[in-house]
Amino acid sequence: MVVSISALATLADPLASGVSGNDTVYLWIAIAAGVLALAAALLFARSVLASDQGTPEMQHIASAIREGAQAFMGRQYKTIAIMAVVLAGVLYAGYLAYPLTAPLASKVVISFLVGAACSGFSGYTGMFVSIRANLRTAAAARTSLSKALTLALHGGAVTGLIVVGLALLGISLLFLLFGGTGTHPEAVPYQLVGFGFGASLVALFAQLGGGIYTKAADVGADLVGKVEAGIPEDDPRNPAVIADLVGDNVGDCAGRGADLFESSAAESVGAMILGAALYPVFGIKGILFPLIVHAINIVSSIIGVSSVRSKETDDPMHSLNRGFYITSFLALVGFAAGVHFLLQDRWWLLGAGVVGIITSFLFVSITEYYTETRYRPVQSIAEACKTGPATNIITGLAVGMETPALPVVVISGALLLSYYFGVRGLEDATGIADYAKGIYGTAIATMGMLSSAAYILAMDTFGPITDNAGGIAEMSNQPHEVRDRTDRLDAAGNTTKALTKGYAIGSASLAAFLLFSAYLETIHNIVKHRVEAAGFTLPLDWTFSNVNLASIPVFVGALLGAMLTYLFSSMAISAVGRAAEKVIEDVRAQFKENPGIMNGTSRPDYARCVNIVTGAALKEMVLPGALAVLMPVVIGVLFRHLSTRFHLKSSTDLPIAFGNIVNLSGAEAVAAFLMVGTISGILLAMLMNNGGGAWDNAKKLIETGHFGGKGSDAHKAAVVGDTVGDPFKDTAGPSLHVLIKLLATVTLVLAPLFV
């Protein structure tokens, strides 16, 4: 029996607990760091906005992109806001329905709405800056690579800092508001779960909508533009070209921003819940540690970003990596300080943090190995293009299916090690189960992985900014050396985008276990609460920390969880197909209606195309999103009721005395649904991200002259692979990251309804 975390915690030495005044200082430090992040973001934004805006021609194009992006974001967030409000209502009603959850209703709904609002705001403001930074970067590229590079990175840093800053600020303030400085801070984290849920709800729709938008526009523009009309990429004659450039922003930038916002939010809350279980050991400090890690993250990222310089001849990637190393090093130092001040110098726990940092490095390197042209996988795909598209696809899929192997081994190692370090680090803590100690170790590893999130996010947003800058330079026919600079930045941007995907999925995998444990811990507390409210006392050794794969509801839940990830991916991919169809029709129509477009005498109607893809993407994002939100609810509630009907005794049902108050089949089925859905989702996402990235770069490899070079049959075959990979790596894959975390947070929030 895994002994329950809090069951044993209650045995522990009471002297350790309680909040001594000078401990709350760490909460204020966290809040200060949040404010600092926003201030720094503001400064970066101003310096970006203040710089040269280039030629009127450039500005004209940039404004078209800006308008398109803002139009989409506006309509998208309106749709999301409506859904969020509806859900808030349902949530409120659901909580009110049960006497025991009723008192929590308002707190959960408030934190849900705050989380949703913060997530939306950070996505929007991040966008606001990057759709302006793109123009400035292009303009700067006319004079110097270094200037353009720093501009793009500072533009990205705005997103990074706002995202992490708002997550930190939101959680800290809610913690304060809900009485975190009172006598029972250990009860507060459970009330914050709504924040993570709000964040991931917005994230899911932002990523789905953005992902569908960007690929529908991209595929549409390519198929008619390149293939039918035979005009090059980013050619101003292509009516879908602006929509394509808009897509880079709303997909990569806003989408990944929301993704990492909710990672920071959900994983912090999860870690705080596990910290609460160690309350007897660390007091409030154990709960606040995750927030302090993000404070460290902010400071070291600001320094890291500011430190990036580049020479005209440098490979931009080198400068960006240098900044990343500086950030990681500072984060490590800060982490050590955190362990010293908050975790009683338990250096084994620093070890767990280091495991997390190393894991993120390994994930990034594995992603590099599978997606970069200089390694075997991409080369074998390019090679396969010689025998046509079929062999290209087969090889690409084989590579994609191979990609999860190493990361899974890394994650397994990371979990085992950080668990071990957790146990060692807390060896002398009396009355705490090894399990609780180990799990806290894995939580700290996750924190370690997130300790450079802001910088990673800056690198990620660097991608769409430089991509856009390249497009603007291309469309405004800049001289060769300017385009050469933007091309080099763009290439670096493609790499950073691929790497951050590896980072995102890595943090998702590591966090999965953390959030799962938080869910079990929450269920345990609910049951305790229920049983005591009914006038019984829960046997100390009873626990809901086992989910029995051998019971039917659990197996069925697991089956359905894995199935959801496939169905969801299928929906996301076919959504892109349908939306792209609409783009294709419009582009064809525009060519037909207005022959002046092709011979360059008149401009195509960019806005019309943007509107069409906007409408299509928003329509398409609803169904898969709804599926993801509703399925866990249905399963939990269904099995809660089925179980008695079908004689499905739950493996953890309580002694008969409690039989009539607690029925755990629903909670168990959901746990398995969550866990196996997460595992399946992680693997599918890796397959799609890395497979897609590999196809993309195999095409690039051929375009640089290998295996026949541009225009050869091999190249045609490679284009097919690239097109197949697009919805993989930019729609379904990233949406799966968010889906995984959404499942974790939705189950956390709805847990009371499953019991």
Next chain:
Amino acid sequence: MVVSISALATLADPLASGVSGNDTVYLWIAIAAGVLALAAALLFARSVLASDQGTPEMQHIASAIREGAQAFMGRQYKTIAIMAVVLAGVLYAGYLAYPLTAPLASKVVISFLVGAACSGFSGYTGMFVSIRANLRTAAAARTSLSKALTLALHGGAVTGLIVVGLALLGISLLFLLFGGTGTHPEAVPYQLVGFGFGASLVALFAQLGGGIYTKAADVGADLVGKVEAGIPEDDPRNPAVIADLVGDNVGDCAGRGADLFESSAAESVGAMILGAALYPVFGIKGILFPLIVHAINIVSSIIGVSSVRSKETDDPMHSLNRGFYITSFLALVGFAAGVHFLLQDRWWLLGAGVVGIITSFLFVSITEYYTETRYRPVQSIAEACKTGPATNIITGLAVGMETPALPVVVISGALLLSYYFGVRGLEDATGIADYAKGIYGTAIATMGMLSSAAYILAMDTFGPITDNAGGIAEMSNQPHEVRDRTDRLDAAGNTTKALTKGYAIGSASLAAFLLFSAYLETIHNIVKHRVEAAGFTLPLDWTFSNVNLASIPVFVGALLGAMLTYLFSSMAISAVGRAAEKVIEDVRAQFKENPGIMNGTSRPDYARCVNIVTGAALKEMVLPGALAVLMPVVIGVLFRHLSTRFHLKSSTDLPIAFGNIVNLSGAEAVAAFLMVGTISGILLAMLMNNGGGAWDNAKKLIETGHFGGKGSDAHKAAVVGDTVGDPFKDTAGPSLHVLIKLLATVTLVLAPLFV
């Protein structure tokens, strides 16, 4: 806590137990049915072999196919035999290593070798007949469709009857040999697990090797023949054409034969183990019931096969389906009789059997929906071909990812219902846990699904026979009406092949839970045995029937299980690619060396091509096969040792008193590995089988004149999809079915080494 099956069984009324003489009669009935199956197979074989062999030209081609197939099978089975013997040695040593398992060593190894031998023999003899039936079918097609149809089906029936007959005979005789008629028949089923393992080991390599062979030859022949040289399919000038026809036999026929042999074997043994747990209720009858079901299966399939007739104008599929309905109806009647005579008229249990039969129908219909040209999925794929190969692939993958949804819902429903029926059916059985009753219900559902296996298998083998007949007719330039007949049979054969894949994966999914429960039950008995041997008594309420997803070893095991299915598929697919490369090189070489081939003056060297692909396929099958066998062993043993080192307390470790004798982390990690690996494998297999089938038929739909018809760009795009789908549906997908069952049997056999 799920109360352990046998723990509670021991509480039950002793009067029920013990073997009364007239109960063993059912064992003799089973043995008689096995003999009957072999006799019937012999008669079918003779009637097939006795019929007309057509023109010398036809015979010439047929003999080339025959030689190729026999050469491959010979070399393949030599390789497999070596591996089997080595493994038998390892197994023997492993069992001898522990004093408590040592007594079982010889029994396990014997049943392992018998299982392997039976599996091999049934695969080989089935092949032996079908590579002769193909010629006779082609010959018969010159005079009548009906004659050709029945010949092909009777040829297939030989495989079906030998497979099921040998499985039944092997298990029954071992049961007898190991003292099944003695005083403790309930102990015997545990000693039969080796039989299932031997069967699945051979099945895995047969399916992998055959699957790689058939697609390497197919893809190779198409890419050079159709694409480069521009000669039609099955053109005698193509040096790979014979290898291609050989592939249909060694892949579909031998491969699927081995697959269903081990389904029948593994699932019968699993059901017998669960039957043993109900020994107090049914006595030996509960153990023998699965064998009686197969006896019923044999009789009703013989009648069903013999009943198939067809008119010249009929759609062959109608005649085949009629036979299937007859078989299913007879099976149902027999099942009812079985419930009457063996299961004390507990009609709820008949309900569970009906659930199984209905499940198999639903799986077949869902497969039809996703793979047949008259439904939405295939049509959408064909439609997508109009915009080129990329959209074709994207749509196909989206469809493939959609396919698991419905089957998963069906399986979930089937599990819940049959579990419920099991509980209801045994309501009055005192002292048996609901869990044990429910699980037996799911076991009976699985039996119900397998109750027409022999007929299904006959339909399946019908496929390669008619496919070959078509090839022979084509290559020997038969007149139009003959080819028209073979084409219609071939079309029916493609359908039956697709349907049986759906059937195979369905039975695998339903059986997964059964085998998993058998594994848990086995572990429980081992622990009981160990503890008692050490002079303790196991607390009655202790059980190893929960596998705690919240413990690190379990989570890591689950992660690795899912990962294996991806890595295995990746290996299988790239193996096809590499082997196909070799074929392509040889075909090109032959065209170059001997220009006479193309202008038809001289014959290509078919044998050379056959040898090359044979060598390649055998080489390629070893690595993925070894991975599948070794990984569970490594995980089980590794975690058994890691657990103490890493403070990984297992959730089911025994009270401290036993702590030093039993450590269950290994067994738990393997359980999760098995379970989640199975879930992931089922979904991946569905994606690949149905996706591949859909691409194939989308091409056929276009070839019948839709969306531009043959030779159009849409058709070229469709060919790409078809080629991508080939290794999906004929190599990786079917191999995954076998992998799933291999994991189940290998863990059953090695269970003692994990504790």
